[in-house]
Amino acid sequence: PGKQICIVNTHLLYNRKREDVRLAQLQVLLAEINRVACKITNYPPVILCGDLNFTPSSKLYSFLSQGRLKYEHLDIKKLTNCGSQKIGKTFLPKELYISDSCQYLQELKRDNCIEEEFFSSGTLTHKFAFKSVYNSDEFPKVRLNSTCHNLVDYILYSNIDEKFNKHEKQELILLERLRLPTYKDCLKIGPLPNSQNGSDHYYLEARFRTMSLISKIFGGGKDKSPSAAEAIQKLKETELMLTKKQEFLKVKIEQELSTAKKNGTKNKRVALQALKRKKRYEKQLQQIDGTLSTIELQREALEGATSNTAVFQAMNEAAKSLKGVHQSL
Template sequence: MDRNTNINHVPAHGQVDPSMLRLPVTALGSSLFPRIASSSSPHFIRHLVSPAAPPFYPWYTATTLPFPMSPVRFLYSGRGFGPNFRQICSTNGLRMERREREREPPFKRRKSSEERPKLENTKEKTHNYKKDSGLLDKSQAGRYFSREKDVDRTKKVQQANMEEEVAGSNPRMTSIDDNQAQSNVHVKPLHRLWELAPPCRSDTTPPPGVSVGFDFTVMSYNILSQDLLEDNAYLYRHCHPKVLSWEYRLPNLLQEIQHHNADILCLQEVQEDHFVMQLRPALVALGYKCVYKKRTGYKSDGCAVVYRKSRLSLLSFNPVEFYRRGDTLLDRDNVGLVVQLSPISDPASSFCVANTHLLYNPRRGDIKLAQLAILLAEVNRMSRLPDGSSSPVVLCGDFNSTPHSPLYRFLTTGHLDYKFLSIGMVSGQEENPGGHRRLQSPLWSESLGISSSCQYQEKNHEGNEDKTKVKNQEKCAQSSKPQEETQQKTEEPASNSPTAVEGAISELTVEDLVSKTTEDILHRWRIEHHLNLQSSYSHKLSPDGRDEITTCHSRTAMTVDYILYTPDSPVGPSSSLLPGGRGLQLLGKLSLVGHSELEQVNGLPNQHHSSDHLPLLARFRLRQ
């Protein structure tokens, strides 16, 4: 196209208006044809195939030409266009690019961080000179001051990023000067104090040099599996990526464990490969022995119970799997671990430690109760002593239930009436859970072999054998009795005869019938256990009474982790004391924090705390 051609030229009478010939095109293979073609334009066709360059885009149909000629071939020939145009044909249509001199300027390289301060200093001097000399008008001054705000905001963001990159006590992070680190780091670790428990009523001052019991500390800690962290990355968008890497988190976790120096560690979400290759060797070097149980199925994490070998010895242990093949209720891969430990200083005494991680799903409280029943049944069996009494119990773990939930009340009170209870309300994780499906009775199948008291039932065939033995003994006794007594019994009405039934009913009052029916109904919709458990935490901060928090991420902040124990004194009117006063006395605990304290450290995890859970720590005394 000639540069001097006027694109706004109006053709004379008898000529074709170029704007009327720019019709929509349809892609057919490698050629483009207009939807509408006029056969009454011989002048345009003769002009199109003439050697002269056309003054506009030649949209036409090839079938109207006097000889076979493709429009794309004509456009590609370059006869009608100058060297400043590139012909591009695709199935999406035909377009003509702009001239070379009208194209966008090449991409300019961004200046490095070392070059920016020089440029900013130069501009700042220039603007200061203009501002001082009065050469800046109001509009320019406004732009200048907004630029200052942008620079300040950018500096603040860079400073915040630098604070996150500073690795406190982690040697793996980029090393910087101590003065620069102190000036950049403003996020301090959480301030947690050791709180002493109130004195127990049965406390007595021991004579000098005489020990009243075995003191030990227990830690419960969900260390956040790396696979689960990466699978649920949306929960940790508030965290800097560097603090989420396992290379950064592992030294922090080990340092935290070594700092608290607990005698027993109950760990959850322990990834198997990290446990075998890194955690277990490090814990063994610290003087611990480990028992581990991986989750069933394809899950990569599990639970671990770690104890100090210089103070405790392992008597027995049993891993607990909640998955049951063919059971639609127990189809999840959560596990538990129950161990029996004994103090080396007093081999005659022992206590039971259980660790678990229940299902997370807030709307499946029925599964959580069934999993908990299996764990409590195993704890009841492991804590049973040969003389028929029970040893003290320490139950730790992530129960995924809040302190005001029915599941927590079941643990601490020993019973739960679940009639008309919605499945989504069992754990208390959601204030308004979706769905209104209620718990059914019984909660779990009878084939599980666990009663409503969370204890293992005897096998049916053994029970049948016992019943048959009793019946045979009764028959032998009856045959050996004198004939007169047998005749007297035959004269008496049978117990299932109509007269006997009428007599028994006549002796019962209306109140007896109502109370018996109510008791049967309540027992049908009730589960219970007899472990007499109490929480080592009150779940309220003193003195303001705010809620304690054990886990925090971008979606929630609440208490779901617990250390429960068997006290040496009854908790309530329905509680019972273990024989011989073999319960545990709570001596102290590591305080927790509230929501405001976690907001100050940007939630969990952060550069000081490498898990989305806080460790719980309690100290107990086992009386000898």
């Protein structure tokens, strides 16, 4: 609740011989994403989805995932080292005011980092370290398809490359995704569209959650969210702390009861104050008993979790419990 995410949907040109046009479209798109996202106080996670009309083996996919592409001396139509018509140092004309870092000139002025090398450098860069919902490591092993013939549709997400991020990091975590058909599946399904599928593309689906509360409660490294093991350790430490608090409260309850008995007839005011404190301590003890039971269940759930969704749900519930502990103690 209250967390902002920048969601982008696009459809790049379909023409196998015009990779340069798709690259230009991406450069403009990334500049627009940066322009919109910069208006938000905490630079938000970005989800980029759509029919990009290139495969995971292309230089364009590599550009999105690695944040860098040296375009100088590449063939203008296919972005390969072969071909007679090469790209020079200038890709987009300066008159568009979009730098080779895929940012508008006004954004560079705002950051006070305008240099000549940001234009006509021969290399494009961007600050988004995009990851694919459908991990590229799978592609050599299993041929996934979003159409009858190839994988050209994507859901990509980014938490902003730490090297460029000047804002509070807010990680976006992939929970689960809809499985894409393999090449063998496509042969069984047949040509698209058909009576079961109204489009010539299969649809993609993914579920995400932000990790802001979990990171705040459980911590984690600079470049990553807390792991399940770190969360389990934090829960164990909290259990130990609450157990010590239990012992302390039990001692205080006995002391206040003793004070009330000693002053029951001699000093009723002192006795009543002691009983009030005893009642308050008993209420705190009861709350801790309930919290300990909840934390124990969540720790056991984390220890037994076998999927990203189960891990996240257990961590999220545990974080809520610990937040309550921090506020009450």
